[in-house]
Amino acid sequence: MLKLENISLAVNGQNGANKEIIRGIDLEFHPNRLYAITGPNGGGKTSIAKIIMGIYKQSGGNIYLDGENINDLSVSERARKGIAYAFQQPPRFKGLTVSDLMQIARPGLDGMNLRTSLRDVGLCPEDYLDRDIGPGLSGGEIKRIEIAQLLARDAKISIFDEPEAGVDLWTIQKLIAIIMSKFRSKQGETAVIITHNENVLHIVDEIIMVEEGQIKDRGTPDEIWPLIRHEVECKMKEQCRGEMVYEI
Amino acid sequence: MKFEQLDMDLLQAVADIKGIPSGAVNIRRNGEAVFRHSSPNIIIATNPENKGLIVEVKAGTKGETVHVPVILTDSGFHDRVYNTFKIAEDAEVTIIAGCGIHNDSHSDSSHNGIHEIIVGPRAHVKYLEKHYGEGRGEGKRILNPTTVVRVENGGSIEMEMLQIKGVDDTIRTTTAYVQEKGNLKVVERLLTHGRQKAESDIRVEIEGQGAAAQILSRSVAQDDSYQLFKAALVGKNECTGHVECDAILMDKARIKSIPQLEAEDANAVLTHEAAIGKIAGEQLIKLMSLGLSEQEAIDTILEGFLR
Ligand SMILES: Nc1ncnc2c1ncn2[C@@H]1O[C@H](COP(=O)(O)OP(=O)(O)OP(=O)(O)O)[C@@H](O)[C@H]1O
Ligand SMILES: [Mg+2]
Numbered sequence: 001m002l003k004l005e006n007i008s009l010a011v012n013g014q015n016g017a018n019k020e021i022i023r024g025i026d027l028e029f030h031p032n033r034l035y036a037i038t039g040p041n042g043g044g045k046t047s048i049a050k051i052i053m054g055i056y057k058q059s060g061g062n063i064y065l066d067g068e069n070i071n072d073l074s075v076s077e078r079a080r081k082g083i084a085y086a087f088q089q090p091p092r093f094k095g096l097t098v099s100d101l102m103q104i105a106r107p108g109l110d111g112m113n114l115r116t117s118l119r120d121v122g123l124c125p126e127d128y129l130d131r132d133i134g135p136g137l138s139g140g141e142i143k144r145i146e147i148a149q150l151l152a153r154d155a156k157i158s159i160f161d162e163p164e165a166g167v168d169l170w171t172i173q174k175l176i177a178i179i180m181s182k183f184r185s186k187q188g189e190t191a192v193i194i195t196h197n198e199n200v201l202h203i204v205d206e207i208i209m210v211e212e213g214q215i216k217d218r219g220t221p222d223e224i225w226p227l228i229r230h231e232v233e234c235k236m237k238e239q240c241r242g243e244m245v246y247e248i
Numbered sequence: 249m250k251f252e253q254l255d256m257d258l259l260q261a262v263a264d265i266k267g268i269p270s271g272a273v274n275i276r277r278n279g280e281a282v283f284r285h286s287s288p289n290i291i292i293a294t295n296p297e298n299k300g301l302i303v304e305v306k307a308g309t310k311g312e313t314v315h316v317p318v319i320l321t322d323s324g325f326h327d328r329v330y331n332t333f334k335i336a337e338d339a340e341v342t343i344i345a346g347c348g349i350h351n352d353s354h355s356d357s358s359h360n361g362i363h364e365i366i367v368g369p370r371a372h373v374k375y376l377e378k379h380y381g382e383g384r385g386e387g388k389r390i391l392n393p394t395t396v397v398r399v400e401n402g403g404s405i406e407m408e409m410l411q412i413k414g415v416d417d418t419i420r421t422t423t424a425y426v427q428e429k430g431n432l433k434v435v436e437r438l439l440t441h442g443r444q445k446a447e448s449d450i451r452v453e454i455e456g457q458g459a460a461a462q463i464l465s466r467s468v469a470q471d472d473s474y475q476l477f478k479a480a481l482v483g484k485n486e487c488t489g490h491v492e493c494d495a496i497l498m499d500k501a502r503i504k505s506i507p508q509l510e511a512e513d514a515n516a517v518l519t520h521e522a523a524i525g526k527i528a529g530e531q532l533i534k535l536m537s538l539g540l541s542e543q544e545a546i547d548t549i550l551e552g553f554l555r
Contacts, residue, residue, distance in 0.1 A: 055533055079539040087537075091530040094466075094494070095552030104548065105538045149538065 002029040002052065002083075002157050002190065007061035009047055009213075022047050022058070023213040029157060034183055035192045036201050038228070039210040040235075045194045046088050048210065049159045053085040054078045065156075082156030086163065088194070090146040092134050098145055099129040105149035113152070120178050121148045122171045139166040147175070151182055158183075159192040164200070176200055201225065251282075254321055254350055261380040262346030263317040272314040274301055276329065278322045290314050290341070300330035300362075303343075307336035307368070315344045318361065323353030323387055328360045335403075337368040346378040349389040349415070358390035365395065367403035367430070375407040381414030388416040395422045399430035401456065406433045411446065412554065413439055420448045426487075428456030436465040437554045440473035440501070447476040454487040454516070465493045468550050469501035480508040483516025491520040496527055496553060 004027040013019035022044050029035060037045050050056040052063065054075040063070050065081055073081070093101075102114055109117070115125040121144040131137060133145065143166050150158050163179065164172055176199055183191040193200055201207055207224040209217040217227055251259075255277065259265050268275075268283060272290035275283040281301075286292045289309040295302045303314060320327060335341055343365075351357040367373050381389035391411075399405055411418065426432050432452060440446050452461045463479045481489040491507045507520040527549055535545035 053537055055537070074542075075533060075536040076539060076541050076545075079537050085537050087534065091528060091534050093531055093549065093552060095555045096548070100548075100552065101538075104535060104540060107539075153538070 001031065001064075001066060003027070003064040004048075004052070005062045005064070007048075007051060007058045007063070009051060009056055010059045021213050022051065024061070025213075025215055027208065027215070029190045029192060031156075031188045031190055033190060033206065034180070034204040035190070035206050035208060036204040037192060037194045037208045037210055038196060038201060039216065043210045044213040045210050046161055047213075049085055049161055049192070049194060052078075052157070052159065053083060055085075079155075083159075084150050084153045084155035084157065085159045086146045086150045086161060088161035088165065090142050092137070092142070094132065094134050096133050097130050098133060101133055101145065102149060102152060106152040106154075109152060117148045117152045118145075120151060120182075121145070121175060123148070140168060143167055144175070147179070151179070154186070154189070156188070157190045157192065159194070161194045162196065163193065164195060164197040172197070173199065176203075201228070255319055258319040258321070258348035258350060258380065258382075259317055261382075262319070262348040262378045263315050263344050265315060265317070269313070269315050271312055272303070274303075274316045276316075276318045276327075278320060278325055279327045279329075287312065287314075289339075292316075295330065295332065297330070299328070301332070303331065303333045305333070305335045305339045305341045305371075307338055309336075309339040309341055311340060313342040313344060317345065318347040318359060320347070320349040320351075320357050320359055323351050323357055323383075323385060324355035326356075326358045326360075328362075330362045331364070333363065333365045335365070335367050335371045335373055338370050339368065340372045342374040342376070344376050346376070346380070347391055347393075348380040349383070349391070351381070351383040351385045351387045351389050353383075353385040353387045355385075356388040356390055358388075358392065360392045360394070362394045363396070365397045365405065367397070367399045367405050369400045370402040371400075372403070373405040375405060377407070377409045379409075379411035379415050379418065381416065389414065390417045391415050392419045393421070395420075397422070397424040397432065399424065399426045399432050399459075401428045402430065403427075404431035404433075406435070408435045408437075410437045411439070412437070413441060415446075416442075416444050418446045420446075422448070422450045424450075424452045424461070426452065426454045426456060426459040426461055429458045430456055431459065432461045434461075434463045436463075436467070436477075438465070438467040438475065439470070439550070439554060440468075440475055441470040442473060443471070444473040445475075446473070447478075449478045451480045451482070452489065453482045453484060454489055455484045457485045457487070459485065459487045461487075461489045463491045466495070466554055467493075467503070468496045468498070468554060469503050470498045471501060472499070473501045475501075475503045476506075477504070478506045478508070479520075480510065481518050481520075482510040482512065483518050484512045486513060486515035487517070489516070489518045491522075493520075493522040493524075494553075495524040496550065497524055498526065
């Protein structure tokens with residue numbers, strides 16, 4: 001189980017003053033459960049994931065993995081303990097191929113499983129295995145490869161940061177279904193999906209709504225969905241000076 | 249001729265050979281040809297001044313390889329050699345050159361190789377040159393290759409030059425002339441560390457109509473090392489040329505990159521791109537998030553970059 005206790009994060013704002021982008025968050029993620037984190041842009045979702053991975057160091061609070069305080073563990077150490085994060089915007093590399101990166105993600109991955117992992121995310125292995133993770137790959141392709149790495153890792157906690165972003169309408173359902181079925185069939189693993197995708201929000205066990213660096217609401221899709229709809233309506237009205245332009 | 253383990257190791261490092269390869273071979277050790285073998289299509293002979301080789305590849309030769317590695321194991325030895333490669337029309341050949349120095353002493357060892365490569369009409373050449381240095385001595389391991397390339401009508405050459413660690417001082421001078429519809433591609437990969445210095449000076453004159461040239465350099469400079477990269481493309485006709493220099497800078501190292509384009513014809517299309525920077529932090533973090541340590545992540549990124 002992963003536990004965040006009173007986590008906050010301050011960064012240097014534009015005027016040099018400290019800006020708190022995460023404010024006193026308490027969260028628990030249990031094995032065999034699927035979570036979605038959603039909320040408006042800039043709310044703090046990616047920041048929470050990066051704090052968990054150790055990429056950002058929290059300014060206050062504690063993180064526990066299976067009861068052990070992991071505050072002082074580096075990114076590499078947390079990865080080896082079973083935390084995995086698929087980046088919202090994965091970096092590109094010159095000279096590293098898809099196959100290289102998959103082998104790093106899952107050392108000893110054999111050829112057959114490597115191919116299956118790519119097929120799972122909708123990529124034809126023959127076309128991609130030897131391709132550079134460089135400027136020659138499209139945004140959607142990079143995202144799929146990022147997801148494939150996490151699926152291959154079999155980590156205790158897998159965090160996907162907007163896996164749907166940039167993935168086309170034709171295959172997105174399939175991709176979501178694959179992620180879901182992988183986790184539903186595995187014992188003892190936790191998946192956290194940061195998402196704006198309605199379909200994902202309907203099929204997870206729990207939704208966590210993050211706004212302005214805080215947890216606004218959390219609960220089952222049935223509990224949270226009406227709140228989200230209401231929020232969206234309010235936002236629309238706000239933006240359009242009270243006039244409803246779109247029927248939601 | 250008997251080779252010692254040390255010789256074999258150096259040969260393996262520079263020419264990727266275990267034992268004597270089949271086909272045309274000339275192995276030069278401490279200034280002397282210690283093994284030579286010609287093939288029916290590739291004739292290796294000593295030049296008239298007795299200062300090097302003349303390698304002649306017959307017209308129409310297909311898919312053959314010639315190995316001409318040089319090794320230096322006597323410390324303090326200063327070697328100088330003049331080699332000429334003549335590749336006749338329509339031949340296809342791979343030339344594996346390369347120089348390995350083992351120096352355990354206080355005195356410097358050096359090799360100055362002067363190569364002339366003539367690529368005949370419609371001939372296709374692949375030229376690989378690897379530099380390697382080892383040994384515990386204070387004495388420097390110095391390599392100064394000079395290469396002159398002439399690509400005749402419709403010929404092509406792809407040159408790959410590799411120097412990964414071990415060589416203390418190097419000044420590489422490459423000059424090329426490309427005729428009508430000829431094609432030249434130079435790929436340089438370089439890693440310097442410690443107090444090493446590496447200088448590369450490439451000048452390509454694209455003389456013929458429809459000719460093309462490409463110079464690509466990937467380099468990594470670590471510790472206190474210094475690299476100077478000069479690449480000049482001269483377009484004298486309707487032609488295309490591109491220079492690309494991409495470097496990773498680490499520690500206290502310094503890199504100076506000077507691409508130069510000279511167009512003497514309104515139909516010459518010449519471009520250049522240069523980028524020098526440190527390893528991107530997000531690349532490191534990404535690999536660490538897959539479980540690599542920071543050092544493993546750095547090594548992986550550099551290895552890929554120089555591949
Ligand atoms: N390293 C940083 N330095 C300064 N500000 C940051 C940094 N990282 C995030 N922020 C700010 O913190 C806020 C939360 O960012 P975060 O990326 O966590 O949002 P998000 O919820 O993931 O948004 P999105 O839905 O757009 O991905 C934003 O206002 C962002 O500008
Ligand atoms: Mg985000």
